[in-house]
Amino acid sequence: MQDFRKQLKQFRSILFLVTYFLYRLTAIDSFMITLTSVTKLYGSVIGVNDIDVTLEPGSYGLLGPNGSGKSTLLNLLTGQLRPTLGRVRVYGMQPWNNSKLLMRIGFCPSSDILIEGVSARQWVRTLVRMHGYFPAEAHRRADIALERVGLSSDMDRPMQTYSKGMRQRAKLAQAIAHDPEMLVLDEPFNGLDPVARHDMALVVGEWGRRKSLLVASHMLHELQTICESFLLITGGRLLAWGKAADIEQLLCDVPVEVSISCNRPTRLAELIVATGQVHSVRIEESTVVVGTLYPSLLADFMPRWCVEESIVIDQVRAPDQSLEGLFRLLVQQHRGEKY
Amino acid sequence: MKQFLESLQAVILFDISRAVTTPRLLVAAILAAVPAFIALGVRFSTDIPADTRVWAALLYALVPEAICLLSLLLWMCPAIQSHLESKTWVYLAIRPHGRRAMLLGAFATAVVWTVAVGVASAAMTILAAQPPDAFRLFTVICGLVILSAVGRGAIFALVSTIMPRRAMVLSVVYTLIFEFLAGFLPAIVNQFTVALRLRSLLVQGMGWKTSMLRELKLFFDPEPAWIQIGAILTITIVSLTAAVIVLELRQFGTPDET
Structure with a gap:
């Protein structure tokens, strides 16, 4: 009888531990982004400064003036930079050199694409293949992504002949072609004319309704129609974040x-x-x-x-x-x- | 592993497809043809005896040394530099294993390109020179072209990764100081150069070891061929590993950092 009680006690302890770890695991993974006291220094220059934030899956607009730390934050989230201090977690994983995580993220940097003699189709296919897809599947995904951004008719033209708007769309296509869980866009509307902005907003907005989205911009009105929540950043510091309604409440105060x-x-x-x-x-x-x-x-x-x-x-x-x-x-x- | 190999293959195919342009093909054709023109000039304007050694020395100096080095300098350094310095880097780096796939892909492409140019050059030069024992000379030179491209390509990859902004200049400086100067010093330092290994393999490949002048033996390593090849492969593996480590550890922000 005593043995049975002992075994029961052991079983309960094990069950508790398993439940606890499962809880921790799901709790961590339920957050899309967790930043804990994150600071990034470039020598003596502060990129981002002591940022603490936890974001659940959803569509977020990262707002801030030029030089406010938006790109640094995005680079930290996509594993291009390591934080000087603090901890960055995306889907519960640290992003630096994390191949597993990179499968789940699509990133569209702000920098322009200046590759000569390469068509958008060829470029996107190559980048999709780098996610481990066989050529046929990579080609299919690339073609779908290019069609989704409205580049089907021009995808075989060399990219140096594209307008700025077309290059932005090609950049977006490479980010969404492997169907990531979270799409990270850095200034996707830069240099676009009003019509191109509208078209881009439609594509990005449609994505934001289905999957997670983080868009950095210094233009507020661009994000208002796309994102349901906002993060306001300046001088490397996160000033406020929340849903549009939360921000409006702040506005009253x-x-x-x-x-x-x-x-x-x-x-x-x-x-x-x-x-x-x-x-x-x-x-x-x-x-x-x-x-x-x-x-x-x-x-x-x-x-x-x-x-x-x-x-x-x-x-x-x-x-x-x-x-x-x-x-x-x-x-x-x-x-x-x-x- | 499968993902990495797919990545690597994608980068190689992409880089090769970018390489097949008229200007680049023209440069490659000119590079490949230069030794043949020199050989023709030597053949018809001088009274060099039809000796295999003379033509082997000339071919070695022109193809695995000059042409391979030039081709690598024109290919490897700009390829890595353009990826790291220009704005294409980040698009590759955000892929799983993207960093190492980019480096090794650029390396593999440079080797394939250089070997193609080197082999074509060797063939044209031998056709132009009409030396005795031509087939043997061709196979030896082709082997040396491959080893030269692999060994030096890896070294240039490391140099380009460490200093992408001055990749070409530093690679030239490295070549002049280590390959051409230190490589001819009869000291320990020349053991670490590709040049010494290639020269030694030429001597062994052409079967000159026993009949060589004693003084000249200072410039060759008498160890067997497998040790020379092993040394080049070791230099290659060490250089590429170091380059991958540098690349994996270095933080490259986007150019428009904010």
Whole structure:
């Protein structure tokens, strides 16, 4: 009896351990990206700085101005760079030189393709074959990918004869041809005309509805229609991230700047300060720039001020209630500037 | 392994298909033809006796040394350099085993190209020179072409990987200092050069070992042929392994780093 109890105890311990490891395994794998205190230094220059974030599968827009660390972050995620500090995990695996992981990722770098005398079909076929596919299968996948990006009719032309938009589409085709779980795109809209941007957005958006997507761009409006969540990065730091609704909630909590051009800016500034509902007021020539959480209040007061104080207002400008305003304000907060 | 071999094959086929262009074929044809023209000039303008040794020495200097080196310099260094320095690198590096497939693929392509040029050159030169014992000379020179391309290609691959921006210059400097200068020094240092092994194999392949001048023996290694071939293969394996390690460990960000 005692032996049986002992065995039962052992069995329970083993069962617990197995369950625990299975839980840990699935818990790790359920996250698409886990960055733990990730810092990347190029000598004394900071690429990304102490980034902590966990992302589940989905479509994400990585937003930031030029030089903010977007490409560094993408290179860390695709295993082209190693973090100086911290830990990078993609699908629970470290990405550096990880062939297993590279099968699950499609990457479209920002750099242009400048290979002479090679057609898009030949190029994409070669890159698909590098995933271990036999020639026939690689050719089939390459052709499907090129068709999906709308390059079927031009895929046998040398790529140096392509327009910028066509080269971008060829780049996208090489990234999606092996049907990865996550597609990582670095500035896919760079250098495209409006029509090409629209076409590219359609292809990328369609992908984002089916599979995971991470798109880096410095143009917010490009990502708004494609991604459901956003990461805002600047100076190598991740300022905020979340769904569009979360970002909008953030927007409610940060002051917006309203610029009012008028004939008596000093007097208008006095009146605005007197309301006690503003965070900051500054005068730029004939414009009063007001930082407030309640921009609608200004609209209530302004007609009265115009009549009673003989203030002639030429123009009122407020940032649109989009991520643009939030992004600018978060950057200002990050820099310690007043808003 | 299967994935790596598919990768390697894909890179080789891609690089070879890129190589078959009119300008490159023209350069290869000119390279291959130069020794033949020199041989014709020597044959008709000088009174060199129809001795196998003279033609063997001339062919060796022109084909496995000059033509192979030039072909490798024009092929291996720019191939690696263009992959690493230009913007094609990242597209290969994000594939499974992409880094080593890129390096070994470029190496294999350079060897195939150089051997093709070298063998064509040897054939044309022998046809032009009409030396005695032509078939034996041709087979020996072809063997030396293959070993020269493999050994030096690996060394150039390593040099190009370490310093991609100055690959060509450093490879020329390496060739001048080690292959042409140190290779002729009767000291330990020449044991590590491909040139000494090739010269020794030429002597053995042509069967001159016993009849050679004593002084000249300083410039050849008397060890058997398998040791010479083994030494070249060792240089090749060590150089390629080192190049792969350098490539696997080095971080190459995208050129437009942000």
